[in-house]
Amino acid sequence: MTAHTTISSETIPGDAKADGAALMAAMGRAAKAAAATLATAPTQQKNAALLAAAKALRAQEADILAANAADMAAGKAKGLTPAMLDRLMLDGRRIAAIAQGLEEIAALPDPVGSVIAEWTRPNGLRIQRVRTPLGVIGVIYESRPNVTADAGGLCLKAGNACILRGGSESFQSSRAVHACLVAGLKAAGLPEAAIQLVPTTDRAMVGAMLAAPEWLDVIVPRGGKSLVARVQAESRVPVFAHLEGNCHVYVEASADPDMAEAVLLNAKLRRTGVCGAAETLLVERAAARSLLPRLVKALLDAGCEVRGDAEVRKTDARVKAATEEDWATEYLDAVIAARVVDDLDAAIRHISAYGSHHTDAILTEDAGHAARFMNELDSAILLHNASTQFADGGEFGMGAEIGIATGKMHARGPVGVEQLTTFKYLVHGSGQIRP
Incomplete structure (x- = not known):
């Protein structure tokens, strides 16, 4: 299997660090290559990565809590609201729940390759509608470090690579969680670039992701109204989102x-x-x-x-x-x-x-x-x-969710593993030609 290297602040050229578009292109190329591998990865290999990541989360609890403590202290100093601090906070119970979520995703049926419908035409053509991964998914989120694991795990199970852009307020926590996901990928022999975390808090990366249809197939924003409104207004990439939960x-x-x-x-x-x-x-x-x-x-x-x-x-x-x-x-x-x-x-x-x-x-x-x-x-x-x-993917039996979608195209409600696939038609014949 071809090795892939996770994009990090250490591996990106100096000029790319200051250039959102260049950083997006570097991460995008790596994600596209990883997505090609994931699209045909066997279920057992994807599940092995998820289970290894869950094990790493439990083993690295102390490091994750230390990273989260730094984020919480910075958040309090910035004057984050109690609701925002609650979203940001991790403890042993929440870390255990994040790990359990990955295990529940591993236990779900693999949607990739499943036949949604099939029929035979009068001319003998047998047609199947089959689930296939979306490709590369960009996730932009604020304050919730658990989204790092939820999004990464769901995308992986559905055969997609993902590029995660967490909020600055949860940067250290998200990095610690992401390290566990990478450990899971490595343990299973899957490309590390399958789950990438943007290595900078520079807001220019949000704009770079929204302007990258050549690298991203879908954008999922999870955050406040201003973030989601911006994504919906500016994105050149299709969006799964809800603006408000009234x-x-x-x-x-x-x-x-x-x-x-x-x-x-x-x-x-x-x-x-x-x-x-x-x-x-x-x-x-x-x-x-x-x-x-x-x-x-x-x-x-x-x-x-x-x-x-x-x-x-x-x-x-x-x-x-x-x-x-x-x-x-x-x-x-x-x-x-x-x-x-x-x-x-x-x-x-x-x-x-x-x-x-x-x-x-x-x-x-x-x-x-x-x-x-x-x-x-x-x-x-x-x-x-x-x-x-x-209103939660985990409560719906989806293991977790990457977000809630209120639009009417493709995905609606909790966006879980099945919603992170599209489909293609497979047509089997025996030499038929169209008159």
Whole structure:
């Protein structure tokens, strides 16, 4: 097998370090060569790399934690928000979860080469639609060092090479995690350039990646609204992304009160900084006297700020007045907007007007209303009697996810192994010619 060298700050020529385009070209060439090898790599070899990387993560926990401590100290000095620091922070439990994620990816069926559909034409031609890797995937992300492993592992399992550009705030942590992925590749005899980490925090590399369709087949941005908006506006490479996670929980009068309270608190407060966190509570008018006061009190008592309409404010003096802007805001914090709506139709209208097509939930015992909610809304993920925080590839059984996509082309919802493939047609004949 041909050896490949991982691009690093030590192996890149001096002029390339200062030139985003040159660095992108150097990494791109290495990635293209690695992708050609990965496209035909046997499942066992890819799995061996993933399992070896997971083993390395556990063995290098102390080094990873030391790197993360440096990032956390720098982040606090920069004034990062509590939500950003939570995304950045690693501990033994989170490192173990990252390693477990790689093992779960290894346990997934290999999508490459699987036959999606096949049929035979009247002239005897047998046609198959077969999954094939996308090629080279660029991932641009902020603050979350776990994305380094999630993205690298998913791309590898799907037969893709990847170029990862982590945020400056997680640079040391991402380098430590990436070193474990490279160790896994080496142990399995796969090219180190299959998973590359941009070796600089220079923001010029973001622009260089967006302008590199000759090297990248897809870009996946994971970060704040400004990053995703920039990628969607400037990229010459196809993009899998969501701009915002303005997620809703709609509670009907028929909902079980205990269930509704538990699900709502989890949807909003389990982790406020994730894209699946609920940002707006809608309550059916028929539940305004029975359920609404209980739900609002539970949120406030748990430390969540509630910004409500006039009816919500009547339930508790601690509720602040909501503005029109609140209905369209992704807080990523312990804040939620709350409104009373007349019925299911009004809830659907509100979500359609203000939502981001990410994740929305209905809490109800009316199966017909749940079906209408799920059929009539166009969100990527819709839930019935469950927390919006399940908007996660790992929770979907995908091992992990490279991101959530809310567009309508190719991939939608959690982007896992299957979504990181495309397909080609294989046509088998016996000498047929077209008349």
